[in-house]
């Protein structure tokens with residue numbers, strides 16, 4: 456303090472040495488109690504309401520740059536302020552954040568990966584059960600493999616297997632009931648048909664003959680329905696049944712059909728041809744005969760007089776196949792996906808079929824793990840070809 460008032464007695468070099476910082480700008484300012492700058496930088500603003508002896512820390516701007524300021528008012532009223540730019544502080548904040556955040560992120564990622572793989576591993580057996588179930592046909596009610604499942608889901612698989620066993624049993628009961636009912640119906644219907652035929656041979660007045668003819672037609676129809684239902688029940692019978700599973704020559708199956716269907720073909724003036732090559736499939740001969748009978752029945756029934764029907768069997772790309780081809784009216788494209796449904800008949804189809812023939816064909820094909828293909832063209836140059844392709848290797852039937 457001299458006659459002009461307070462004055463800073465510090466050399467310029469000493470001031471510069473004190474304020475030196477290679478990263479931040481450091482400035483100071485000393486103001487007299489009246490507010491006049493005694494030493495340091497003019498560009499720092501004073502904090503408001505600073506009482507003698509009080510200090511304060513605050514953010515401010517210095518020549519457009521954000522700074523942190525420490526201010527103190529001495530007991531004798533002098534203001535002393537030191538301001539520093541924020542580079543070091545910001546760097547420090549980032550360093551602290553990085554030091555805390557990076558390990559936290561790493562731990563979170565590791566936890567996520569461990570949890571993800573753990574859950575995926577834990578659920579893998581369920582995924583395999585799902586695949587097993589999705590790969591099954593609705594008829595396949597065999598139990599799931601309990602030994603390959605982990606302990607955690609074993610009780611669930613056991614319960615599922617119990618349910619499958621119950622379903623199998625109830626399915627079998629239904630099949631047996633249907634087969635028995637159809638079988639029981641067949642005999643009286645055959646008797647009735649025979650009596651009506653005998654009656655029709657006798658001398659009858661025209662009105663009565665018409666009535667009896669109508670009854671005869673209805674009886675033949677009912678009898679055909681009972682036969683088709685029985686065939687379907689047999690084709691559907693569960694795999695545990697004592698159905699034979701032998702190596703069968705498709706030629707032999709077709710040969711038998713020659714004798715049975717040739718008369719009908721002649722009666723309908725249809726050229727029935729056979730192109731047969733020896734080929735063997737593993738399966739049930741009676742079911743395969745039923746399949747061919749239904750295909751031939753359709754071909755001969757729906758092909759107009761003068762047409763042709765050809766039965767073929769052989770091997771194509773290692774797969775045994777059986778096909779029936781006709782020069783009939785063809786199956787409309789819209790109906791092609793539905794003709795294998797039970798009781799479905801294309802509208803306008805002549806005759807009084809039960810709509811079960813192709814459902815039987817589909818069942819028998821499925822039991823032999825064979826695929827069905829329908830090729831059909833409508834119109835006068837039309838025709839239908841249904842091909843059944845069997846598995847290449849001798850597989851057990853389902």
Ligand SMILES: Nc1ncnc2c1ncn2[C@@H]1O[C@H](COP(=O)(O)OP(=O)(O)OP(=O)(O)O)[C@@H](O)[C@H]1O
Pocket residue numbers: 683749752753754757758781783784785786794795799800801802804807808809810811812813814839
């Ligand atoms: N070869 C064919 N040509 C033309 N239409 C056919 C042929 N085969 C089947 N269809 C059509 O598909 C329908 C279903 O055939 P499917 O054999 O299942 O029953 P259906 O012959 O009517 O009766 P069912 O065979 O039980 O006596 C038939 O009604 C017929 O309209």
Ligand SMILES: [Mg+2]
Pocket residue numbers: 749752753808811812813
């Ligand atoms: Mg039919």
